[in-house]
Amino acid sequence: xxxxxxxxxxxxxxxxxxxxxxxxxxxxxxxxxxxxxxxxxxxxxxxxxxxxxxxxxxxxxxxxxxxxxxxxxxxxxxxxxxxxxxxx
Amino acid sequence: xxxxxxxxxxxxxxxxxxxxxxxxxxxxxxxxxxxxxxxxxxxxxxxxxxxxxxxxxxxxxxxxxxxxxxxxxxxxxxxxxxxxxxxxxxxxxxxxxxxxxxxxxxxxxxxxxxxxxxxxxxxxxxxxxxxxxxxxxxxxxxxxxxxxxxxxxxxxxxxxxxxxxxxxxxxxxxxxxxxxxxxxxxxxxxxxxxxxxxxxxxxxxxxxxxxxxxxxxxxxxxxxxxxxxxxxxxxxxxxxxxxxxxxxxxxxxxxxxxxxxxxxxxxxxxx
Numbered sequence: 001x002x003x004x005x006x007x008x009x010x011x012x013x014x015x016x017x018x019x020x021x022x023x024x025x026x027x028x029x030x031x032x033x034x035x036x037x038x039x040x041x042x043x044x045x046x047x048x049x050x051x052x053x054x055x056x057x058x059x060x061x062x063x064x065x066x067x068x069x070x071x072x073x074x075x076x077x078x079x080x081x082x083x084x085x086x087x088x
Numbered sequence: 089x090x091x092x093x094x095x096x097x098x099x100x101x102x103x104x105x106x107x108x109x110x111x112x113x114x115x116x117x118x119x120x121x122x123x124x125x126x127x128x129x130x131x132x133x134x135x136x137x138x139x140x141x142x143x144x145x146x147x148x149x150x151x152x153x154x155x156x157x158x159x160x161x162x163x164x165x166x167x168x169x170x171x172x173x174x175x176x177x178x179x180x181x182x183x184x185x186x187x188x189x190x191x192x193x194x195x196x197x198x199x200x201x202x203x204x205x206x207x208x209x210x211x212x213x214x215x216x217x218x219x220x221x222x223x224x225x226x227x228x229x230x231x232x233x234x235x236x237x238x239x240x241x242x243x244x245x246x247x248x249x250x251x252x253x254x255x256x257x258x259x260x261x262x263x264x265x266x267x268x269x270x271x272x273x274x275x276x277x278x279x280x281x282x283x284x285x286x287x288x289x290x291x292x293x294x295x296x297x298x299x300x301x302x303x304x305x306x307x308x309x310x311x312x313x314x315x316x317x318x319x320x321x322x323x324x325x326x327x328x329x330x331x332x333x334x335x336x337x338x339x340x341x342x343x344x345x346x347x348x349x350x351x352x353x354x355x356x357x358x359x
Binding site: 012013014019021 | 233234237238241242245274277278279280281284288
């Protein structure tokens with residue numbers, strides 16, 4: 001083994017540390033996010049349901065985490081009959 | 089006031105059962121009354137590590153289902169009067185545990201003992217979630233290795249959300265117990281250091297158990313390591329950890345198992 005190989009072997013712990021930090025930051029985000037999304041989903045649904053009848057399965061809520069900003073995407077399918085009510 | 093402690097890790101093979109036996113025995117050696125409860129239904133091993141495998145008649149499932157009384161299932165340790173074992177069933181599976189049944193057994197144990205130490209199975213399934221469900225405090229057993237640290241992080245998340253205490257909005261007391269630690273390898277940068285693990289998990293440290301042949305010897309003999317060789321490095325580390333669990337202020341030392349030249353050059357002792 002070359003001297004460089006020996007040095008690489010020496011430094012495996014810092015690599016482990018860095019990989020873990022990145023991975024866990026992501027996994028904790030997902031964990032927190034699922035709770036936040038569940039809450040948002042319920043509250044948004046409650047507000048819409050006050051005015052328009054909707055199918056719970058036809059609501060998609062997604063959050064994308066970016067470096068600078070995150071986006072919250074809410075996609076609600078409203079039945080046509082309800083749509084008529086909206087335009088009325 | 090009884091304290092319910094869960095010994096957990098997520099990952100298997102990191103030393104939950106060894107640590108349950110050693111911490112349980114160490115607390116009992118200091119005069120506390122202790123019961124160690126095996127939640128690994130179907131794959132019990134705490135009985136074997138405690139050297140009580142031939143004395144199991146009834147088990148946790150029998151008590152949970154009301155087939156046996158708690159007093160019939162509890163096994164008293166032959167070496168320490170105040171140490172007891174509640175074994176798991178070897179023939180049933182984890183679905184035989186019910187939350188109500190476990191709640192009732194834990195309540196009964198709280199009335200009888202100072203410490204109720206629940207040895208969690210690996211994984212995050214029913215046995216593991218029920219082992220932590222009614223805990224006041226948790227010992228998260230972690231090896232200085234990436235997969236173990238990741239699983240510990242997951243368990244910390246579950247402890248903070250799925251335990252009865254967490255659901256009531258109370259804080260569950262959490263401690264990291266680092267096992268299989270090799271100070272020389274950590275000093276050479278081959279193993280995550282204590283600081284790395286604690287910083288990543290941001291949870292306080294209960295103790296550092298060195299990698300040692302004494303641990304295997306103890307399980308071969310069916311004796312908690314604090315009893316089989318109380319002067320050995322892992323036993324001293326477990327005894328100190330048990331004192332910290334009781335709230336004593338014991339200075340943390342980084343155990344140094346071997347005495348090679350490299351250890352002398354690179355090994356450290358913390359204040």
